[in-house]
Amino acid sequence: MAFPTTRLRRMRATEAHRRMVRETVLSVNDLIYPLFVVPGRNIRREISSMPGSFQLSVDQVITEAKEVSGLGIPAVILFGIPEHKDETGSEAYASDGIVQQAIKAVKDSVPELLVITDVCLCEYTDHGHCGVVKGGQILNDPTVELLAKEALSHAKAGADIIAPSDMMDGRVSAIRKVLDGDGFEQIPILSYAAKYASGFYGPFREAAESTPQFGDRRSYQMDPANSREAMREAALDIEEGADMVMVKPALAYLDILCKIKERWDLPVAAYNVSGEYAMVKAAGRLGWIDEGRVMMEILTSIKRAGADVILTYFAKEAARALQEQGR
Numbered sequence: 088m089a090f091p092t093t094r095l096r097r098m099r100a101t102e103a104h105r106r107m108v109r110e111t112v113l114s115v116n117d118l119i120y121p122l123f124v125v126p127g128r129n130i131r132r133e134i135s136s137m138p139g140s141f142q143l144s145v146d147q148v149i150t151e152a153k154e155v156s157g158l159g160i161p162a163v164i165l166f167g168i169p170e171h172k173d174e175t176g177s178e179a180y181a182s183d184g185i186v187q188q189a190i191k192a193v194k195d196s197v198p199e200l201l202v203i204t205d206v207c208l209c210e211y212t213d214h215g216h217c218g219v220v221k222g223g224q225i226l227n228d229p230t231v232e233l234l235a236k237e238a239l240s241h242a243k244a245g246a247d248i249i250a251p252s253d254m255m256d257g258r259v260s261a262i263r264k265v266l267d268g269d270g271f272e273q274i275p276i277l278s279y280a281a282k283y284a285s286g287f288y289g290p291f292r293e294a295a296e297s298t299p300q301f302g303d304r305r306s307y308q309m310d311p312a313n314s315r316e317a318m319r320e321a322a323l324d325i326e327e328g329a330d331m332v333m334v335k336p337a338l339a340y341l342d343i344l345c346k347i348k349e350r351w352d353l354p355v356a357a358y359n360v361s362g363e364y365a366m367v368k369a370a371g372r373l374g375w376i377d378e379g380r381v382m383m384e385i386l387t388s389i390k391r392a393g394a395d396v397i398l399t400y401f402a403k404e405a406a407r408a409l410q411e412q413g414r
């Protein structure tokens with residue numbers, strides 16, 4: 088039926104019409120809030136390129152976790168910035184490492200809040216790469232062993248979900264095997280399956296102090312030009328035992344998110360990364376956009392494209408906005 092019989096504007100007439108036929112409704116249940124943990128006490132250092140996001144000492148992480156949980160956000164993801172970085176990132180898998188301490192502290196004080204841990208070496212290595220380096224190369228298999236060790240140490244500290252973000256081949260099966268071997272067969276793996284070598288990670292590298300000291304991450308993270316390759320990455324991770332797969336970044340990769348969601352039936356996550364957050368914050372501060380409105384539009388669009396969960400630095404602000412709207 089064509090115009091004038093059909094008039095799509097009829098169902099847009101009032102907020103009640105729109106609310107009734109709305110296809111995608113963002114919920115606080117969809118959100119995961121990233122936290123950066125640093126050594127020390129009483130530290131709450133704002134990340135200059137990520138206004139509203141902080142490097143936090145463990146005591147402050149607890150305060151933050153309580154607030155996050157109080158807002159109804161189901162999960163946080165922890166990133167650690169160690170006291171000492173070294174060649175093999177040994178604090179990443181130390182039983183008393185910074186993230187391990189934070190996991191225990193959060194699970195002790197806010198047990199109902201899910202703790203997801205990012206498994207990677209880049210925050211812990213002095214060269215800033217996500218793996219073991221030899222002769223300027225990032226070695227795959229020796230790195231996978233360390234990642235499995237790191238994942239196990241997170242599980243032992245009490246992590247609820249393990250999220251490898253390194254992009255080494257074979258790490259999901261290696262992590263699954265090590266977890267199962269130690270009685271952690273109930274811990275899910277959320278794999279950063281399609282993680283692109285992206286300029287949008289800039290502010291995160293300031294937050295996590297993880298900028299590579301030579302070269303870049305293009306020999307392990309994906310080429311932004313590729314889409315079919317993302318399907319192979321997701322297929323392999325699912326075959327290796329991933330319980331959820333992630334697409335990262337989110338906004339410039341909504342096509343990838345959509346394709347993965349259509350092809351597989353497992354939950355799909357999207358990481359609304361630091362650069363995406365920083366751009367909105369910067370333009371908002373300049374008065375060039377309505378920050379709150381753009382935030383909700385972005386998060387709703389990521390969900391519409393196929394994300395079941397969204398990792399976002401906007402989680403707390405979005406939770407408050409949803410509360411105000413009575414949702």
Ligand code: PBG
Nearest residue numbers: 207209252287288291360361362
């Ligand atoms: C670690 C990791 C990174 C991010 C999440 N985990 C940085 C990177 O790969 O360089 C980026 C998150 C963001 O930009 O918000 N490998």
